[in-house]
Every structure is written in structure tokens, then in C-alpha cells.
Amino acid sequence: MTEQQDFGEFELLRKLMETPGVSGREERVRDLILAETAGLWDETRVDSMGNLICVKRAVTSAKRRRGAAAAGTEAGAEPLRVMLACHMDEIGFYVRFIDENGFLRVQNVGGFDARNLFARRVLVQGKRDLLGVLNPAGKPVHLASEDEKKKIPEMREFFVDLFLTKRQVKKLVDVGDPVTLIQRTEIVGDSITGKALDNRIAVWAAISALRRAASKLRYDVYFVACVQEEVGLRGAAPAAFGIDPHV
Template sequence: MKTMFARLKKFIYAPGVSGDEGNIASVIAADIAPYVDKVYTDAMGNLYAFKKGTGKNPKKLMFAAHMDEIGFMVSFIDERGYLRVSKMGGINYNAAAFSEVEFRSGLVGVIVPEARTAAKDFRPEVFYVDIGAKSKKDAERRVKIGDTCRIAPRLIRLAGSRVAGRPIDDRIGCLMLFEAAISAQHFENDTYFVFTVQEEVGVRGAKTSAFSIAPDYAVAVDIGGAGDIPNCAPFEVVLGRGIAVKLKDGMVICHKKMIEAMKSVAEAGNIPIQYEVLESGGTDTCMLQQAAGGCVAGALSVPTRYGHSAVEVIDMNDVSGGVKILAGLCGTRFE
């Protein structure tokens, strides 16, 4: 568990706002390369780690987790040196208000709403970033239009096996793919561990990577929700009771064959699982399912409190169970 925490922290501290994932991609590529047969990227920036299957009739199995995180892009610099920014992904401005931000260059600032703006009136156009610049020229020596920034990363230990921080979405999925790649005892199928780009702005990287691979079977890994916080809507999934096997969300109905395959691995390994049913939202799964002629697609969701905030909370025991299921799928003979 200590090793997983350390690697998660390493992944979290590597920047990777949507469309600017080069840094986190380099970190993952360097770490996973010794454990797979080939590491490469495509034109869009998706990172692939390929492991050749040893089965007599290997299928193409694809695992996907997105590298990108929500953030901001500089769109305007005013005469006083304040930065206006365009959102990259689904920003919760109540959560983002009065937070520290950091740029890929190491520059830091704070994102704040205009003076006398009530919380009920928070919207993108009333927010700006203060980097401490004295003027437009001063700011332009440090940033330029198009630079990206993110809410400052953090990872802390809570009680027991729980941790909090950001961007757990979806560096935890990236960690799970990595851990599965290094722990799987057998690769029955040609297995692609794909770390996708631009999920937060429209599941774009999953579309191109899945089209390129044309997998027979695929699993996306991302965060989910949690129904164990005060005043939340009724929801079956809670922290600490196991990884969640997705049944449906607003963009996908998972294939029963993949659901059963994950269930079988869980039962064989005495791994606790939960089942996730969502009314809305979506992950890379929908693009995996629709690629080329389609494939048998499913998803694992890490039960998560306070998603898209600076204090996303997960239970690492749920994560460990999910890794075991992914590793088990690596050795599964699909018909």
C-alpha cells in the first residue's frame, strides 16, 4: 500500500491539463516501460503500453484510463496583470474559488472571483488568476496566452486506508493500469494499457486510441461517485466495500459478457465488488464500445467522494481490489 501511495503521489504531482498531457505521459512511460514489450504514443498524445499475449488464440484486450485533468487556459491578460482563463473540463467554481493554481513552468498564482461576487453568481467569466504581477508587461514575462494551469496538486493520508487530494481523477485509474501491468501473472491476450488524453473535454483520446487498436474486449477505469456522504442522493456505491463494476451511465450500457468476466475474477479471488448505476455522466467506456465495429466493453469505477474538487477522497483497499480484477482479466481466455 505504501508503494501505491508513493506512485499515486508521483502521478498526481505531474501536471497534465487536458490538451497538455506531455509531462504526465513522460512520467508514466518511463515507469511502465520495463514491464511491457512496447511503449509508444499517437498523434493525439495517447500513451500505449503493449504486452504481447501468449495464448493460442489471443484477443485484443484494451484497458483505458485518462491522464488529463481539469484546469484552465490563459485567454487574456489585462493592463494590471490579471489573467482571464478559459475552463478546461467540468470546473466546479465553488470548489475552485480562492485556490492556489500552478503552471507547468512552476509559476504559481491564485484563482479568485471578482470583488463582491456572491457564491450563487459564480460562473467562468467572473473568475481571474492573480500571479502577483504588477502590470501586463510584468505578467507577459511570466505567462502567455494559451498557457495552462491547474489547482495545486495534493495527496494526504486520512484515517485507515483512505486518502484525499487532487487530481485523483483520473490518476488513480492510471495507477491501477500500471499496477495491473506489473502484477499480472499471465497475459493470455494482446493487452494494451492506454493512458488517454482529453477525456475531461469530451472523451476524445479514447475515441482515437480505440479506433486505432480496434479491441475485441475493453475496460475503462475512472472515478465514480459515493453514496455515503450527508444529504446525498440515494446511491448504492460507498467507500470501502470494493471497486464498483459499472452497469450503466448516461453514455453507455456495459456489455453483460464483460460484467460477468469481472464478476468471475472477483469471485475466484474473493475480491469484494459493488455495482454502479448512474443516470448521467460518462467515461471513456462509451468510446471504447463504439470503436470500429464495436467491442465487448465494461468499466471499473473507484468509489470517490467530492469529485472535481481539491479534496477527492478514496479508499485504497477499493483500489487494490480493482487492480486484482484487471490483473485477472489479463489472464482470462475470452471466447
């Protein structure tokens, strides 16, 4: 692989990781995948759960279908169906309410370690995208006692400061708006650092593999970018029932 190909593939991974897509609000990731893979698939659809299902037919299957359509005959035996399921949602938050100071009180979606959430930049998808900072309520460290410094805050204590007045916040943000962490995706040595590696890395790997194998597939491959994995694997099961894969 050339350096240019390496960069191009990393750019796709970077876009996937930096695009917000909290469980239940994955539409931006779904749109990105469709845009970045235009022309790769034989079929695409979005099911009632919001899963993105992209089909790449086996080479023999595609030829047989075209030949049968031209001749007006049956296509014959179908190749095996292989399903590649990769969830595209990420852990994040939803706005619970706006408090008297104009801060956003949030509900986490998925499991966070609260110790990693101090002074984190976040994106709030309100009437427009808004930059905020996430912090727990409580005394600043220079005023806290030794015992208070050791306490790990609970998730319900965290709030988002948008640096706006309460009136401005209420015009721009509604209860239920999604909130995601902001973090640059970077290569550090032989590793990658960033947010949403779980599981955008699998989405990227599946797309990269199918691009390489597209001209020699022996099976009909169903690439599924699943929704709502972080809140109970809700997208994968309906997709599997709909596709009924052999593998």
C-alpha cells in the first residue's frame, strides 16, 4: 500500500471517529458512510431501527442476475449470505434539563468512567452545533477537603457549560438533544488515539476490506452499520432477522 493510500484510509477513519453519533442519533455517521462509499454497493437501505444495510453481491451472483434479467429467465441458485455487523453508535449524553444557571444537566448513554470526564470539550447538537465544556458540580480542587478530593463524582452531577446566558441556551437547546465528546483523532507511534474507536474502527475495517475484495467476492456480503449497540445491542438482532444470513 502506498503512503497516499495509507493517508486516504486514515482520513476515512478520522472522519468516522470524529462524527457525532450517540446511541439513537446515528444519522450523521450513517450519512457519512453512504457518502464515503458511494458506488461501492449493489444495494443500500435503512431499516426501521435505523441500521444501514449495504449489499455487495458475489461476482458470479451479479453477473448471473444481469444475464437472467436480459434473457428474462430465473437467476438460479443464490450464493451464501454473509453479514458483517459493526455498530456505528457511540457512548454520549442527552440533555435532561437546563438548570437555573443555564447549565445543561445530562444523562449518560452507555458506560463512562467519571474520572475521565473532567473539563472535557463536548458538542451539543441543538438548533445548531454548540461547543461546551463538561464538568462535575462541586467545589474546585483548591477549596475542597482531602476527602472531597478523593470522591469520584456520580454521572448525575455532571453539567455542560455553553458559556451562554440561560435565555440564549433555552433558545438553542431542547431537552433530549444529544451531547458527544470532542476529541481529535491522531496517530501516536503505532497506535491511534481518539473517541469512538468502539466501534468505528470495525466500520472502517469492514469498508476497507470490501473495497479490496469487491472484484472477487464469492458470497453476497451484507455490511450492516448497526444502531444502539451501547444501550443493549438493539440494532443488530432486527438486522440479522431481516437478512437471515448463513454466516
